[in-house]
Amino acid sequence: MSHRNTQRSHRKAVIAIASISAFAVTLTACSGGGGSDAPADGGGLGTADKHVKITMMSNDAFAETWQEQLVPEFNKAYPYIDVTIDSTPYDSLLAKGLLNGTSPSPDYDLITLDDPWTPQLAEAGVLLDLKSDAAQWTEDDYDWDDFNSAPLASSEWDDGQYGVPLRSNLLVMLYNKDLYAKAGLPEPTPELTWDQYMEQAPELVQDTDGDGAVDSWAVGLTWVRGVLSPPFWQTVLNSNGGALFDEDMKPTFDTDEGVAALQTQVDLLEYAPPGASTYNYNEPLDAFRQGKIATLFTWGSAYKSAAVDEAVTTLTPDQVGIQTMPAGSEGASAHRGIWSGSVFKNSDNPEAAWALLQWMSSKEGELWSSANLGSFPARKSTLASEPAEPWLAPVYTAIQSGFDVAADGEMWRPRSPDSNAIQEILANETSAAVQGDRTAEEALDRAASEIKELLEK
C-alpha cells in the first residue's frame, strides 16, 4: 500500500518537473528570435523636458574614465543625452554583445569592439552600418577621409562600415636607452632590420653591475599561450612581404618566410629573462619598467606606464625610446589593434548613440581625448597636430608611420567571422613552437591544415 503511494508521489513529481520545464521552454521560445528594428525616426537627440538615455558596454580599462570625464564633455555639446557606460571584462564582451544584439529588449545601445570581433557581430547582423543606415544622422562636417585607413578598416566588414575607431593602438618597440648605451650599441632607428636586431640581441644580454651574474636581457614580448602571442611573428612575416591569409582566407603562412618569422619569435626567447616563456602582457612590461630588458615589443599605449608614471616605473621619458618595429625586406612592420565603437541594430535610440560615436571620433573629440585621456588618435589631422604632452611627440610619429605601414601590408589580426577560432589555433601552435614541442615548420603546417578544416565546415 505504501508502495503504491510512493509510486503515486513519484508520478506526481515527474509530472511536476515536466510541466515546469515545458513552461520554461515555451517562455523562452516565445521571446527568442531577432531584435526589433530601430524606430524610423532614430529616437532623436532629446529635449530639455525629455532626455534620451543611451547605454554603452565598454571594455573595463576605460569605462570609468569615459563615464567620469568624457561624458560630461560630450554633454556640453549634447545636453539632453544621458549616457551610462558599463564596464564589462574583456573576455565576456563579445558574448554579451551577441546576447544583447539578439535580444528583443536590449539593455545596451553601444558596444566597444576589439579589432578581430567586428566580422563576427556584423555577420550575425546585429550591428548598424554607419555609412548607410545611419547616414541620415551623420553630421555634414564629419570627415570620413581624415581617418587613417588602417584604424578605420578594423570595423569594416563586407563593404559595410560597422564602427568607428575610438582608441587606436599599435605594436611598437620600446627601448631602454641606457641599456643600449651600456652595450655599446646604437639606438634603434626606423631603418633597423630584423636581421640586424637579431645580431644585436646577444650583446644586450649583459651584466650591468659587474657582479658576474647576468642581470639585464635583450627583449620581452608575449610568449605565453594566448591570442596576443601570434601577432608578433605575424608582424615579422608582414614586414617581409608575407601575409597570414590571401583574399580567399587560404592560409599563406606555411611558407619559408612564415617559418622564419615564427622561428624569430622562438629564438628571441634565448635572450629574454628567465621565466619569459610565460610572459603575457604584464610581465614583459614590468620587466621593462624595472630596467631589466633593453627592448619591449608591446602596444604603444604602454609608453605612458613604462616611461612616465613615476609610481609605476623606475624609468623616465628620457630613458625610453619608441619606434616602429624593425623592418623586413619590404619595409618597417607594425600591427594594428583598435578599439572601435559600434551601434546595435536593435537599439531604440540609434540617432543619439551615433551622435556619441561621432563626437568621440570627430576631429575635436579626438583632440580632446588624446589630450585629456591619453588615448591614441586615428585621424591624420590629430596625429599631425602638436600633442599636449611633449613625450607624446615621438609616439605620434611612430603611430602615424605605423598606420601607413600597416595599411600597406594589411598588418592586423585575421578578420573573418571565424577569427577567434583561427586565433586560438594560431595561439596553440605558436605556443607549441615556443615550448619546443614542435619545430616552427611543423607548427605552421598543423595550423594551416586545422584552419583549412575549420573554414571548410
Add this chain to the structure above:
Amino acid sequence: MSVDSLKPNRSRTRRGAVVKDVISRWTFMVPAIVLLVAVLAYPLLYTLQISFSDFDLATFAPSSWAGTGNYEDALGDENFLNSLVVTGIYLVLALPLQIVLGFGIAFLLNAEWRGRGVVRALFLIPMVVAPVVSGGIWKIMLDPLWGVITWFLGLFGVQPIDWFGDAGMAMISIVIIDTWRSVPFVVLIAAAAMLALPKDVFEAASVDGANWWQTLKSISLPMLAPIIAATFIVRWLGAVKMFDVVVATTNGGPGQATNVVNLYIYRQAFQLLEFSTSSAMAIIVLVITMVLTFVFLWGSKKLEDRL
C-alpha cells in the same frame, strides 16, 4: 456487520497514516527539489537541445536538427580530448593530496588551546581570496626573476625554477596553488567533524594504552569515514570546475599542458561563439562526472557499510 464496518475504517486510517508519514518524509526533500528543478532543469534541457542542433547566431536560437553531429565534432576534437586528460591528471594529483593534508592539519588544529578559534578563522582566508588575485600573487612569488620564493630557494643554492614555463612544473604549480586554496575547506570540515566525535571512546582507548596509530586506524578513521567520503566527493565536484587559477597563471599553456576542460569549453562558447559544440562538450563532461560520482558514491557506501 460491526466487523465489516470497522475494517475499512481501520485500513483507511492506516493508509492515511502511512500516506501522512510518506508525505512528512518527502517534505524534507521538497524545498531542494523545487529549487533545483526551477534552476537546473531548464538550463540542462536547453543545453541538451542545442547540443543536438545547429545554432544560429543571428537569432540566438537553435535552428535545425543536427543529430549527433556536434558530439562527433567534440569527440573528434583533439584539443578537447586532451583537456579531459589534463583535467584527469590534475584531479589525480590534487584530490588525494588535499584530503590527506586537510585531515592531517585538522587533527593538529583541533588540539585544545586558547588560540584555536582564531587560528581556524585565519585558516579560512586562502579560500576566500579571489581566485584571480591568488593566482596572480602566486605567479609573482614564483617568478624566476623577481619571485620571493625563488629568492628564498636561492638562499639555499637552488637554481631558479621555471614554475609556469615548463609543462610538467606548470601542472604542479597549479596543483600547489589549488591545494593552498582548497585545503582550508577540507581542514575546517574535518575539524568540525572531529569535534563532534564522542570523546569517551578516545579516552577509553588511551587508558587501554593504544598508541596514536592504532587509535587512528581502528577508531578515528572508521568514525570519520562518512565525512571523509563526503568531503572527497564535494571536493571532487569542485575541482572538476577548475578554471580561475589556470586563467590567472598559465592561460592553458604551456602548449596545452594545463588546458583544463572547463577552460576549454568556456573558450569554445565565449570566444569562438560555438554554442552547439560547447553544449555537446558540456553534456559529455556532465555524463562523465555523473558516472564517476555514482562510482564514488557506491564506493563510499561500501566503505561505510564495512566500517
Add this chain to the structure above:
Amino acid sequence: MTAVNPPVASHRRRSAKAHRTRVWSGVIVCILFLLPLVWMLLTSFKQQRDIFSSPPSFIFEPTIAQYVDVLTRGGFAGQMLNTVIVAVGASVLSLIAGAMAGYALSRLRIRGAGVIGALILASRGVPPIALAVPMFLVARSLGITDTHITLIIAYCSFIVPYVMWLMRGFFLALPKELEESAMLDGCSRMGAFFRIILPISLPGLLSTFIFSIILAWEELLFALVLTNRNATTFPVAIAGMAGDTENGANWGALAAAGMITVIPVVILALLVQKWLIRGLAEGATKG
C-alpha cells in the same frame, strides 16, 4: 586502585607532551600556510614599481594609494554590498533546503530519494558555462536580469547540492536513536528535526554556512553573464582589473582588493567561532 595510578600518571605526562607538539605543529603549519597572505599584504602597500624588484623588496616606502584606488573606484562599495546580499541570501536559502534534503538522505528511509540525491549531487559536475547562457535567456524573458534575486536563485543551483551532501555527512555521524525518542514522546518529524537534530549539528551547520558564503563570494561566471550594473558583484570588478590590457594589471591594487574583500568573511568566521564554541559546550553538557 593503586595499580591504576602509575599508568595514568605517566600517560598524562606523555599526553601532555604530545599535546604540546600537536599545538605547536598546528601553529607552524598555520604560519606556513598564511605566508603567501603576508606577501599579498605587503604587496598591497607597495607602489607598483616596488612590486617587481629583483631581489624582492622587503623594505620599501609603504603607501595606501592602492587601497584608496580600489575603494574609490566607481561602484566598488555597491559591488561589495551586492556580493554580501547575494551570498547571504543564497546561503540561507540553500542551508534550509539543503539541510532538510541532507537529513532526508541520511536518516529517513525514502524510496528513490537516494537516486534523486545522487543526481542532484552529480549535477554539480556540469560546466557552469552550459548553465549560464540559458539562465540568462530565462531571466531576460522574465525581465529579471541584473537583479539580486536572479543571482541568489542561480547560486542556489550549485550551493544546494553542496550543502545537502555535507549535511548528510554530518547527520550520518549522529547516533541513530536521537529523534526516535523525541517522536515517541509525540513530536512530529519536522519538530524533532528542528528541535533536536539541528542544535546538535550546529558545528556542521555553521561550517557549511560559511562555506556556502565563500562559494558564493568567489563566483564569477554567473555574475558576469546575469548582471550589468545594478547587481554586479565584486569578482566581476576584480576580473576587469586583472584583465587590463591598457596599462597592465596593477597588482598592488589587486592585492589590496583581495585583502579588502576577505575581511567581511573573516569577521563572520570569527563571530561564528563564538557560536560554534558555545554550541559545542551546550552539546557537551548534553553528552
